[in-house]
Amino acid sequence: MNLVTIRGLHVAFGQGPDRVEVLRGLDLDIAPGHLTAVVGPSGCGKTTLLRAIAGFVTPDDGSIIIDGQPVAFPWGQVPPEKRGVTLVPQEGALFPHLDVAGNIAFGLSRKASKTRVDELLDLVGMSGMGSRRPHEISGGQQQRVALARALAPEPKLVLLDEPFSALDAGLRESVRAQVRRALRLAGTTALLVTHDQDEALSVADSVAVLADGRVAMHDSPERVYAAPTDLGVARFVGQVVELPGRALGDQAHTALGAVTLSADTTHTDRPTEGTVTLRPEQIRICGLAEPGVVGLVEERTYYGHDATVAVRLVGEHGATGPRVIVRTTGELPTADEVRLHVTGKGRFFPAETTT
16 A cells, blocks of 8 residues: 555646646655655656645645545645645754754654654764754754654655755765665655755665656666666666667667667567667777777766766768767776677667657
């Protein structure tokens, strides 16, 4: 049974010719105890979805059910404070006149607050820091206090609205790992809205990709990355190499040679034009004496843990081919001319379904 079930959700803003439909019949299920990440390009409806679940936006149509209770439906709405939902905003929004303990205890009964606050300080790794003021702790600690405050009333669902976006890159990774750990230990269901695909893939149990006001794909992070259902999802979640290709059966002919297609991709019984997608790490740089497709290195970008190499393929008789991105964890090629070889399987999208 899902903790949250959303069906046919429509939300529009404005009137008459200025009316803009943001959510267009969106469906989404959130499993209990899971952290679900919602990603998508700007304007796809991520924040509107979160606000509709919280009760801050009234849908034009559709339903939202939380733990078996309808909270938004065509004939009425349950007020935000009665939904069993709490929100962690982008920048914590702690009360500056209260100390850490006071912020966490806000809204709790005085009798329950002391024990509950101590439990939550321990849960978010801030034991002994209850007497500090918000300005006396770091940005990452403020976000953990905001999470503790959201967990304090033991909500059915915690909504996280890009809670790490204001943190610097180094701090962001450690704080989101601490937040993920706290949510798991508390057994709390959470919905994370983020524009950061790496963040969604690394912390979530499932990822929902929004496009044009609907869920284009909702699956495990591994499936969303490795087996996108359409080109839009493939393009948005991580880097993707796109090559024009002609598919027949489980093979496609491309500028990188013959590419074997994954078992769940489109297989054709006649030659079909379309697009073959690969991830940059599926393309290997090999020696000039090895079999492969010749390319000219145009750009090298070093990140420390890995690197990317932009290579312009060279076709027959020296004709210029497409540019591909290769991700490597080995040494960067020093030569301008390299050979490329595809490993693993690609995905094929027929021309009539490409976007």
